[in-house]
Amino acid sequence: MSYYLIILVGAVLVNNFVLSRFLGCCPFLGVSKKMDTALGMSGAVVFVMTVASAVTWCLDHWLLKPNGLDYIHTLAFILVIASLVQFIDIAMKRFLPPLHAALGIFLPLITTNCAVLGAAEINCKQGSGFGESVFFSFAAALGFGFALVIFSGMREKLEHADPPRCFRGIALALVTGGLLSLAFMGFSGLVKLPY
Secondary structure, eight states: OHHHHHHHHIIIIITOTTTTSOOSHHHHHHSTTSHHHHHHHHHHHHHHHHHHHHHHHHHIIIIITTTTOGGGHHHHHHHHHHHHHHHHHHHHHHHOHHHHHHHGGGTGGGGGOHHHHHHHHHHHHHTOOHHHHHHHHHHHHHHHHHHHHHHHHHHHHHTTSOOOGGGTTHHHHHHHHHHHHHHHHTTTTSSOOOO
16 A cells, blocks of 8 residues: 555656656646636546556557567557547537637647656556556646646736736746746655656
């Protein structure tokens, strides 16, 4: 049990995919203007990253490695992720139209979100078991969502600020993101990570 706690703390705080590994920066910057869209994107990423990790682990261990097809695992992983994102897109359009409209182009961009593919690749390279791989991906997705929600809250507060003209817009978002990343660096060394 403590091993899974270490994975959770490590993936959420120490090696946060966005703030430490710098994976998934496009949706991090693009969807973080409003809390509602940040929460919706976080939920979609948690679902896609967790399910994609489970499917890609099975695909890699039961089909690709036994048949000597290791060299196409990245292509196969991208196809799995694209299929899951298409499923999310259809489900959101049907059941959550306002959130689907608010996420806009960023929902299909989960397909190219390198954090999702990065989790599948890390699990493949580590050679860990199924449960550990899926839990790591779930924890990494929670870390992504945690960072996205914090950053969204900060950006909503900064909407009421009056920064100098050269810091308005994306410049202020990048500086804020950099400061948030520096704050998360304070967690380094908190736990010794298996990943």
